[in-house]
Amino acid sequence: MHNVAQKTQTPLIAYLLRLGDSALVLGQRSAQLCGKAPALEEEMALMNVGLDLFGQARNWLTYAAELEGEGHDADHLAFRRDAQDFRNLLIVEQPNGDFADTMGRQFLFDAWHVHLLDGLTQSSDPRIAEVAAKSLKEATYHLRRSSEWVMRLGDGTEESHTRMQRALDNLWRFTGELTQFDEIDQAMFEAGIAPDPEILATRWKATVEEVLEEATLVRPSYDTWMYTGGKVGHHTEHLGFLLAEMQYLPRTYPDATVW
Amino acid sequence: MLPSGNHPSKPVDDWPSSDLIGSDRSGLPRAGDEGDIDAVRAVLQEVPDPEVPVVSVVELGIVRDIEWLDGRLVVSVTPTYSGCPATEVIEQHIHEALVAAGYPDPLIQRRLSPAWTTDWLTEAGREKLRAYGIAPPVGSASKRSLVGQADPVVPCPLCGSEATERVSEFGSTACKALYRCRDCLEPFDYFKCL
Numbered sequence: 001m002h003n004v005a006q007k008t009q010t011p012l013i014a015y016l017l018r019l020g021d022s023a024l025v026l027g028q029r030s031a032q033l034c035g036k037a038p039a040l041e042e043e044m045a046l047m048n049v050g051l052d053l054f055g056q057a058r059n060w061l062t063y064a065a066e067l068e069g070e071g072h073d074a075d076h077l078a079f080r081r082d083a084q085d086f087r088n089l090l091i092v093e094q095p096n097g098d099f100a101d102t103m104g105r106q107f108l109f110d111a112w113h114v115h116l117l118d119g120l121t122q123s124s125d126p127r128i129a130e131v132a133a134k135s136l137k138e139a140t141y142h143l144r145r146s147s148e149w150v151m152r153l154g155d156g157t158e159e160s161h162t163r164m165q166r167a168l169d170n171l172w173r174f175t176g177e178l179t180q181f182d183e184i185d186q187a188m189f190e191a192g193i194a195p196d197p198e199i200l201a202t203r204w205k206a207t208v209e210e211v212l213e214e215a216t217l218v219r220p221s222y223d224t225w226m227y228t229g230g231k232v233g234h235h236t237e238h239l240g241f242l243l244a245e246m247q248y249l250p251r252t253y254p255d256a257t258v259w
Numbered sequence: 260m261l262p263s264g265n266h267p268s269k270p271v272d273d274w275p276s277s278d279l280i281g282s283d284r285s286g287l288p289r290a291g292d293e294g295d296i297d298a299v300r301a302v303l304q305e306v307p308d309p310e311v312p313v314v315s316v317v318e319l320g321i322v323r324d325i326e327w328l329d330g331r332l333v334v335s336v337t338p339t340y341s342g343c344p345a346t347e348v349i350e351q352h353i354h355e356a357l358v359a360a361g362y363p364d365p366l367i368q369r370r371l372s373p374a375w376t377t378d379w380l381t382e383a384g385r386e387k388l389r390a391y392g393i394a395p396p397v398g399s400a401s402k403r404s405l406v407g408q409a410d411p412v413v414p415c416p417l418c419g420s421e422a423t424e425r426v427s428e429f430g431s432t433a434c435k436a437l438y439r440c441r442d443c444l445e446p447f448d449y450f451k452c453l
C-alpha cells in the first residue's frame with residue numbers, strides 16, 4: 001500500500017500528482033471502451049487518446065516519484081495508491097455514459113489541458129517544460145477531435161443535440177476545478193513553474209464558448225454550484241470502482257515481474 | 260482556498276504562446292570520431308521502425324544523437340508519442356543491432372526535448388512511406404486553430420488523386436490518421452503532421 005506521506009509531499013510533488021493522475025484516470029476511462037466503441041474508427045481514436053494520456057501520466061508520475069525519493073516508480077504511484085491519495089480532477093473520473101457523455105467530458109478536459117500544457121511549456125522547471133511540449137502536440141489533436149464531436153453532435157439531429165446538451169449540463173458541475181485554483185496552483189504560479197491560473201481560466205472559457213456556440217449548445221452558467229475536491233483527494237464514488245478494476249492485477253500479484 | 264478565477268471579462272492574457280514547430284534541425288553526427296559515427300549510423304539505418312517497417316529509425320528522425328562519451332557509445336532516441344508502445348521495443352532493437360555489429364556496450368538514452376516532429380522525417384523516408392501506401396505528412400508541423408480550419412490536401416498514395424477525405428483523426432497507430440480516396444475508393448493511412 002502506498003501512503004503518500006503528506007509531510008514529504010511538497011507543493012511540486014502535489015502538483016505533479018494532479019497532472020499525472022488526471023491523465024491516468026482519463027486514459028483509463030478511454031481504455032474501458034476498448035471493444036465497446038460505436039465504430040471501429042472511434043475505437044482506434046479512443047485507444048490512441050488513452051495511450052497518449054498513459055504516456056503523459058508516466059512522464060509526470062516518474063518525475064513525482066523521483067522527487068519523493070522513496071525508491072518508487074510511476075507504476076507504484078499508479079497501482080498502489082488508494083482513491084484518497086489520487087489528485088485527479090473530478091471530471092475525468094465521471095462514467096463513460098453514452099457517446100455524448102464521453103466526448104463532452106473529453107472536450108471540457110481537452111480545452112483546459114491544451115491551454116495548461118501550453119503555459120507549462122514556459123515552465124521554469126525544464127523537466128516540466130519538456131514533458132509539456134511533448135504532451136501539447138498530442139493534446140492539440142485530442143482537442144481537435146473532441147471539439148469536432150461536440151459540434152457534430154450538438155449541431156446534428158434532434159436526438160444527438162438533446163443528448164449532447166444533457167451531457168454538457170450533467171458534466172458542467174465538475175468544471176469548477178478547471179477555473180478555480182488553490183494555494184498549490186498559486187504557489188506553482190508564483191514559482192514560475194505553472195501558468196497564471198486566471199489566464200488559464202480565461203482561455204478555457206474562450207475555447208469552450210467558441211465550440212459550444214458552433215455546436216448550437218447552451219452553455220450552463222459559470223456561477224452554478226460546482227463540485228470540487230479532486231485536487232485534494234476528495235473524490236466522487238466513481239473513482240474507487242475505476243481503481244479497483246485498474247489496480248486489481250498488480251495488487252493481487254505484487255511480486256510479479258513478467259506480465 | 261484562494262478566490263475562484265471566474266473573471267471572464269478581465270483581459271489577462273499575456274503568456275507567450277509556444278511554437279509547436281521544432282527548431283532543432285541539427286544533423287547527425289554531432290561529436291566524436293566522424294568515421295566511427297558514420298559507421299554507427301549505417302547500422303541504425305538498417306533498424307526498421309516496428310510499426311512502419313518500411314522506414315528505419317534514422318529515416319523516421321527519432322535517432323537524435325550518436326556520440327562517444329568516455330569510450331562508451333551513446334545513442335539518444337526520442338519517442339514519437341508519449342505513450343508510443345513501440346518505444347521500448349525500438350530501444351531494444353537498436354541495442355541488439357549495435358551489439359551484433361560489434362559495439363559491445365552501447366547506452367541507449369531516451370530524450371524528450373526537443374519533442375519529435377514529422378519535420379524530421381527524411382526525404383527518403385517520406386518517399387518510402389508513399390511507396391508503402393502511407394501518405395507522408397503534408398506541410399510543416401504547426402498549431403492549427405480549432406474551428407473553421409480546412410484539412411490539408413492529402414494526395415492518395417495509391418493513385419495520386421487529391422480527392423481524398425479524412426475518416427478519422429486517428430488511424431492504426433497514434434502517428435497516423437485514417438483517410439479515404441474518393442477516386443480509387445481505397446482507404447489509406449496518413450502519417451499526420453506533429
Ligand SMILES: [Zn+2]
Pocket residue numbers: 415416417418419420440441442443444445
Ligand atoms: Zn486513390
